[in-house]
Amino acid sequence: MVKKQMKLGAFFFLPGHHVASWRHPQAEVHDTWTISYLTQLAQTAERGKFDNIFFADVFGQGVHESSLSGIKLDPLVIISALAAVTKNIGLTATLTTTYNEPFHVARKFAAIDHLSGGRAAWNVVTSQNENEAQLFGKEQHLQHANRYARAEEFVDVVKKLWHSIEAEALVIDKEKGQFLDITKTKKVEHEGKHFNVTGYLDTPSTPQGHPVIVQAGSSEAGKELAAKTAEVIFTAWQTLEDAQAFYQDVKSRLAKYGRSEEDLKVMPGVFITVAKTEEEARRKQKELNSYISPEVGLGYLSYFIGKDVTQLDPDSSIPDFGVNEEDVTNPNTRANIIKNTIIQNGFTTLRELYEHIAGARGHREIVGTPEQIADQLQEWFENGAADGFNIMPPTFPQGLNDIVDLVIPELQRRGLFRTEYEGTTLRENLGLKHPIAQQVVHTN
Template sequence: MTKKQMKLGLFIKLPGQHVASWRHPGAATDSIFNLDFLTGIAQKAEEAKFDTIFFADVFGSNVSEGSSNALKLDPVILISALAAATKNIGLTATLTTTYNEPFHVARKFSAIDHLSKGRAAWNVVTSNNDREALLFGKEKHLAHADRYERAEEFVEVVKQLWSSIEADAIINDRENGRYLDLAKVHPVDHKGKWFNVKGTLDSPSTPQGHPVIVQAGSSEAGKELAAKTAEVIFTAWQTLEEAQVFYRDVKGRLAKYGRNREDLKIMPGVFITVAKTEEEALAKRKQLNNYISPEVGLAYLSNFIRQDLSGFDVDAPLPEPGEHEDKTNPQVRSSIIRRIAERENLHTLREVYEHIAGARGHREIVGTPEQIVDQLEEWFLNEGADGFNIMPPTYPEGFNDIVELVIPELRRRGLFRTEYEGATLRENLGLKVPENPNKKQSQTV
């Protein structure tokens, strides 16, 4: 039995990760905006000892009659509500740096971290959907390089705000009329290219120092930002070799920022369809793919390869990259999907969209609990991952299958916890508490 244990996140996308999950008879399609249903998922994930639940987010998704993908609730509101219904599990929500201000983000996540007693995490994204710009009165999206430059400064300012009032600044000295020790209050005075921020947050540093910083970018700029700022990175790879290259690359960048390899947990997404027999698992996958209409499948694929495929014959081959493709805006996921098509000998658009219908370029594993854990274990023990962001095909059925079949097999091999190690998300992930950079200053005043 190995002493090394993997970290697991639950990627909650309702009614399931599969593009046609809403048509499955076992999917709770009518409950995706129901707090009781969401609470049940979060509590079951906590009973299974997942490290965190995770909500992705993107604005400006195309609304269509055949897909549920565009409809969702604000993930920051969701984790705020779920903080009251859980005790141990981490709460991770996505918030873009392109269409927010640092003070807004710092304040929201500080509040959630306090109320949850140290279980909040912010998934930092820069937005990659061109339609998002239109929702915010912009004619076009910022260029890729500008988005990442802004994001780097954004995170820097948020961290300054999180540390602007030390955790023990509140002294409650009633006798002498001193509520705050002002030596432990450190107003931010930031003047940069993207932001000018002056003042303090209106709450002290949180129970885990500051919320855990998560990132999901895999471009060159994304990897560098992760090495500098991220503590968890969600990523998408198909093969162990690809995952190892990414893992060693990003971990190898940490030293130049004064960080250790254990300061960053790399957790690739894994789309899992599991059953007691391989035949049954394959039948489940086929059933879901049969629910995909050609229109939805083509629209879904269009979004990932950044080409409009509407009206294409589904039995036509995947077109070459468009000649008008923006070369300054690297599309990592599009490249992954094209490599999948080549490696798996997928000859038609239908074959491609069916292959990525649930995983969206992440690793997909279909089979028995033993087959699935064999592959997770191989990646985990060979520098492919520190853990995984688990993507169930449907809720609640597909999620229940994973909890009831995969988690016990992981535990049987000693690869996953039976109890939480601590009270905060940092403790459970094995991340150190960041020291407030202003603390030495206050001690010398």
């Protein structure tokens, strides 16, 4: 019997997941916007046999003199470029359903899936940051419940567009003069609360059937959307018990949508600092934390807890913070995770807290040797808490190199992770089904 193996994503957050990564002496910050550097990182992740590279995206972040300020390139453009310099690794980019239209998203991801040979994935988000509304000329940001209702219909329309012209419709018979089998096309005629879309996507269905659908979210609405539409879900948990409860909750929702547990891969984020000895790993962690200025640390913390603490002494006690009253349908799940982190670790000062979340941002943090890292990943994987993990290197390129050179070989030695890719598409490597082509009837 073949041993079940975990799935691993490489979460690219450049120049590193740690809030002060850009200040690290080895950080190649100026190269973050160059294709040569991005190619190097992508090929390193592919050498490590990662399932996919994942790029998050948020608009409307403030510009600050002493921090990275969320300055980055469009991830969709990045994965388009990386498709040409990689062969097996999946390419995942984030696009919001709140400030896009279904046709745009369907067309762009279909193109990347074709050009990459079936390695594209769309991370579906609904835009948590209220500042995004101003960038798109909106007077007010949609409330949490309305964003998720829009997202559900949005994904439905995108799927219809992706399959409006099935790949099998392309006959291309030069002798007979037949380009399409029109019976394998279906005109989209969608009338809904949020969208009215009529027509075809001008792209045939892709090598994967359609790109893999990814989602990150742990609210009630997020879990329900994931159960209905997602094939991979990224999430954040600190303890085995909480991760197990989330895993079971999401998996138990699949049956009512006609889906099996294998149709959705749960991949919690894990922030890893690894070295050959635990002492060296702790030293790396401490060094990175030493680069956090109080201004940046307090600003970073304010964003995650939803309360402005920037004017407080970093060594003062942690104030109480609660649910955002302006959006009562949003449970502020990440803020609740941070509250639990305070209790579990006994933190008493703001400095202790912002140093703790400076890289992991509410995700699980593991510091230690390759064996110690593997032990903890294996525990979650083999005890119903995860199908795999979204790995968050503290710095690039060194943090990623350390994980590929130290952690991956240990997981492979234990038979927990692949030594070669199983297939040529992301869907094959993740062990996901190829979407069944819809039964179509031609509509003029």
